[in-house]
Amino acid sequence: MVQEKGTISIHTENIFPIIKKFLYSDHEIFLRELVSNAVDAIQKAKRLVSLGQFQGELGEPLVQVKLDAEAKTITISDNGIGMTAEEIKKYINQVAFSGASEFLEKFKEAKDANEIIGQFGLGFYSAFMVADKVEIQTLSYQQGAEPARWICDGSTTFELSEGNRTERGTDIILYINEENKDFLENYKLQTILDKYAKFLPVPVQFGTKTESEPDGEDEEGKPKYKEVEKPNIINTVKPIWTKAPSELKDEDYLSFYKELYPFTEDPLFWIHLNVDYPFNLTGVLYFPKIKNDVEIQRNKIKLFSRQVFITDDVKDIVPEFLMLLHGVIDSPDIPLNVSRSFLQADGNVKKINTYITKKVADKLAELFKNDRKSYEEKWNDIGVFVKYGIVSEPKFAERAKDFVLLNNVKKDFFTLTEYREKVAPAQTDKDGNVVFLYSANADRQHSYISAAEKKGYDVLLLDGPLDNHFVSHLERDLEKTQIKRVDADVVEKLIDKDEKIESSLSEEQSKELETVFKEAITKPGMEVSVENLSADGLPVTVTMDEFMRRMKDMAAMGGGMNFYGSMPDRYKVAVNANHPLATKILAETNSDAQKALAQQAFDLALLAQGMLTGADLTAFVERSVKLI
Numbered sequence: 001m002v003q004e005k006g007t008i009s010i011h012t013e014n015i016f017p018i019i020k021k022f023l024y025s026d027h028e029i030f031l032r033e034l035v036s037n038a039v040d041a042i043q044k045a046k047r048l049v050s051l052g053q054f055q056g057e058l059g060e061p062l063v064q065v066k067l068d069a070e071a072k073t074i075t076i077s078d079n080g081i082g083m084t085a086e087e088i089k090k091y092i093n094q095v096a097f098s099g100a101s102e103f104l105e106k107f108k109e110a111k112d113a114n115e116i117i118g119q120f121g122l123g124f125y126s127a128f129m130v131a132d133k134v135e136i137q138t139l140s141y142q143q144g145a146e147p148a149r150w151i152c153d154g155s156t157t158f159e160l161s162e163g164n165r166t167e168r169g170t171d172i173i174l175y176i177n178e179e180n181k182d183f184l185e186n187y188k189l190q191t192i193l194d195k196y197a198k199f200l201p202v203p204v205q206f207g208t209k210t211e212s213e214p215d216g217e218d219e220e221g222k223p224k225y226k227e228v229e230k231p232n233i234i235n236t237v238k239p240i241w242t243k244a245p246s247e248l249k250d251e252d253y254l255s256f257y258k259e260l261y262p263f264t265e266d267p268l269f270w271i272h273l274n275v276d277y278p279f280n281l282t283g284v285l286y287f288p289k290i291k292n293d294v295e296i297q298r299n300k301i302k303l304f305s306r307q308v309f310i311t312d313d314v315k316d317i318v319p320e321f322l323m324l325l326h327g328v329i330d331s332p333d334i335p336l337n338v339s340r341s342f343l344q345a346d347g348n349v350k351k352i353n354t355y356i357t358k359k360v361a362d363k364l365a366e367l368f369k370n371d372r373k374s375y376e377e378k379w380n381d382i383g384v385f386v387k388y389g390i391v392s393e394p395k396f397a398e399r400a401k402d403f404v405l406l407n408n409v410k411k412d413f414f415t416l417t418e419y420r421e422k423v424a425p426a427q428t429d430k431d432g433n434v435v436f437l438y439s440a441n442a443d444r445q446h447s448y449i450s451a452a453e454k455k456g457y458d459v460l461l462l463d464g465p466l467d468n469h470f471v472s473h474l475e476r477d478l479e480k481t482q483i484k485r486v487d488a489d490v491v492e493k494l495i496d497k498d499e500k501i502e503s504s505l506s507e508e509q510s511k512e513l514e515t516v517f518k519e520a521i522t523k524p525g526m527e528v529s530v531e532n533l534s535a536d537g538l539p540v541t542v543t544m545d546e547f548m549r550r551m552k553d554m555a556a557m558g559g560g561m562n563f564y565g566s567m568p569d570r571y572k573v574a575v576n577a578n579h580p581l582a583t584k585i586l587a588e589t590n591s592d593a594q595k596a597l598a599q600q601a602f603d604l605a606l607l608a609q610g611m612l613t614g615a616d617l618t619a620f621v622e623r624s625v626k627l628i
């Protein structure tokens, strides 16, 4: 018997066609919304019991999702507080948002369903994305409550009548429409539940599963097994981030990590987040083995709100560099349903960012302090992360000064202060600047590295994907410190100490030598000069100026230095006036032989720089064969 018919008061023609039409990309979230409503209803019942406002039997809290493919229904049942007919009118009929017109306005701009659902309290109505008809059967916990039934076919009219539930709680029955019939598959629902409901705080059952159990022994004394049907519980109701760190062991963190990312290597370490003031946030963040791979590691943090999975697209919610981390963040204080541009401006999000950044810095500082050796061993992975933090987050950069490490080509590790102290005696230039030397490729720059080491200099190894930016940052932050790549100049000039080396050539001889080389070198962009360098150095050295090279590197990485990017490469070719070869070339009377010697010396320099390729390399090999 129909008790009441009415119109859902949303002051507009019909929002259901809109819900159906516009929210198609996220249809699956209807299940998240309805299951979390069911969980809420159970939590409310528990709360009423603990407040002494409900004397009845609470029973085992359980949400059930049932699929009836034949009847084309999905039912979400709970044993929560239920609703009276009055409450249905209040909570369901009066769609809980401030005004339909505002809703429609917003809708036009919204890009995905998440932005609107929830913001307007449309959780329940998301059911109409997939169902033609939605039925509620419910019995309230209140004494003397009558079961109620509500049914609505997606128009704005509904029917409210007497229901058939005999136990407290609610069934939401969805009559799935034709376009969405793929939701009527077990596998599909299981996948959606795994995604959104895996860590809900109340058990969520989806059908049953078969498990085999020991069943005594057979005649031969071998163990027997039997198949038993067990409720298929989707979730872990108390995931580790809801527990106190003191309750947890390393194994717990590691097995949770495996649960989140089944085929990943163990993480290096983790941080347990737990704040309740001035905002609410819990979570566990793991440091993965990054292995120089900044790109593929992103978007592994899962964002939850009260244990309901929301998204793993946490851009704008956590600082850029922290996106390299894995794990879980749970916060009801992050506005989950608003646009991303709004998120960036949100005060809570900013505070959360600051908090997480601080926690991460604390953890790194602690690891460094407590066990430097193991920290150094992990530096290969941590380093990328720390450097990313330094170049992208000033607050982190400030903290990281104490635990960022530099390693030299000999694989020794130093803090910034330690390193400066180490190299200052040998590597201070005439203006009092300490010059750090580094190599970006220890193999290719081997000859430059050994020349520098011969001079008593130390060479850092900065060969990671972010080291370009990192070097610029360091230079800005460190006082009276310059950083130069080891092949930025001839070793005598890398660190300008105003030391004069006498020339063994006269001015005329120098001029002549320069002419010979200028004629011998046909490669474009080579600027030849004769320099007074040490006699045991190389006869010719090819270098690119530090500034020029950096600008070009930046341009290549898309750093906006396009002007430099389009400039032709220019190198300095330093001919060593004091090398015995200089005298030999000058003494040669046959001009072809003279030229060949100069070319040979130049090619050797290119070879040392890894620049001798293609036709040049072939010519070099042929000439060398002739010479021997």
Ligand SMILES: Nc1ncnc2c1ncn2[C@@H]1O[C@H](COP(=O)(O)OP(=O)(O)OP(=O)(O)O)[C@@H](O)[C@H]1O
Pocket: 033, 037, 038, 041, 078, 080, 081, 082, 083, 091, 092, 096, 117, 118, 119, 120, 121, 122, 123, 124, 125, 170
């Ligand atoms: N399974 C249920 N048991 C009891 N009450 C329910 C149930 N589902 C919905 N309700 C009631 O209907 C109201 C409206 O639900 P709806 O999902 O539209 O919005 P909400 O839960 O308040 O907000 P949102 O889901 O957007 O976060 C709920 O606040 C609750 O009072």
